[in-house]
Amino acid sequence: MSKTTIRIIIGLVISLIVVPIIVITILRSVSNTNSQQLTNNPPVRSSNEIAAAIAKSSPYLHSSKGEPTFKLLKVKRLANNWYMAWIDSATTKVLINDPSLSTNYMRVLLGPATAFDASDTYSKGIPQQVFGDFVNAKMD
Numbered sequence: 001m002s003k004t005t006i007r008i009i010i011g012l013v014i015s016l017i018v019v020p021i022i023v024i025t026i027l028r029s030v031s032n033t034n035s036q037q038l039t040n041n042p043p044v045r046s047s048n049e050i051a052a053a054i055a056k057s058s059p060y061l062h063s064s065k066g067e068p069t070f071k072l073l074k075v076k077r078l079a080n081n082w083y084m085a086w087i088d089s090a091t092t093k094v095l096i097n098d099p100s101l102s103t104n105y106m107r108v109l110l111g112p113a114t115a116f117d118a119s120d121t122y123s124k125g126i127p128q129q130v131f132g133d134f135v136n137a138k139m140d
Contacts, residue, residue, distance in 0.1 A: 038099050039101060041080045042081055042100060042101055045098060045103065045106070047075055050072065050106075051068045052103070053106035053108065054068065054072070054085060054087065054112075055069070055070075070112075072085060072087055073087060074139055078134065078137075081097060083098065093134065095130070096108055109125075109126060110126070110134065118131060
C-alpha cells in the first residue's frame with residue numbers, strides 16, 4: 001500500500017468513526033446538565049412551592065427577602081401540570097402552570113390582578129377545560 005492510500009484510510013476512520021463518537025458524547029453530556037426535563041405530569045407540589053411560585057411572579061407579592069406577603073388559603077390541582085390557588089380572600093384566584101420536574105419553571109398565568117378573558121387562553125397556552133375550571137371554581 002502506498003502512503004497516500006494509508007492516509008486516506010486513516011482519514012476515513014477518524015472522520016467517520018472517531019469524530020461522530022466524540023460529538024455524540026459531548027452532546028449527551030451537555031444536554032443532560034443544561035436542560036430541565038419538561039413533562040405533562042410533574043410531581044405534586046407542596047403549598048410552600050406554590051406560594052414561592054406566586055411570590056416570584058410579581059414584586060408586590062414578596063418581601064425584599066423573597067418571602068410571600070400574602071396568605072395562601074387553598075391550593076387545588078386542576079390537571080397534571082396546572083394548579084390554582086386562593087390567596088388573601090375567597091375571590092382572589094391564581095392559575096399556575098408547572099411544566100417541569102423543577103419548581104424553577106412554575107409560573108403564574110392568570111391572577112391575582114388580571115382580568116379573566118376566555119379569548120386569552122389560546123394565546124397563553126391555557127387549555128379551555130383548565131380555564132373553565134379556574135373561572136368557575138369556588139373555595140369550599
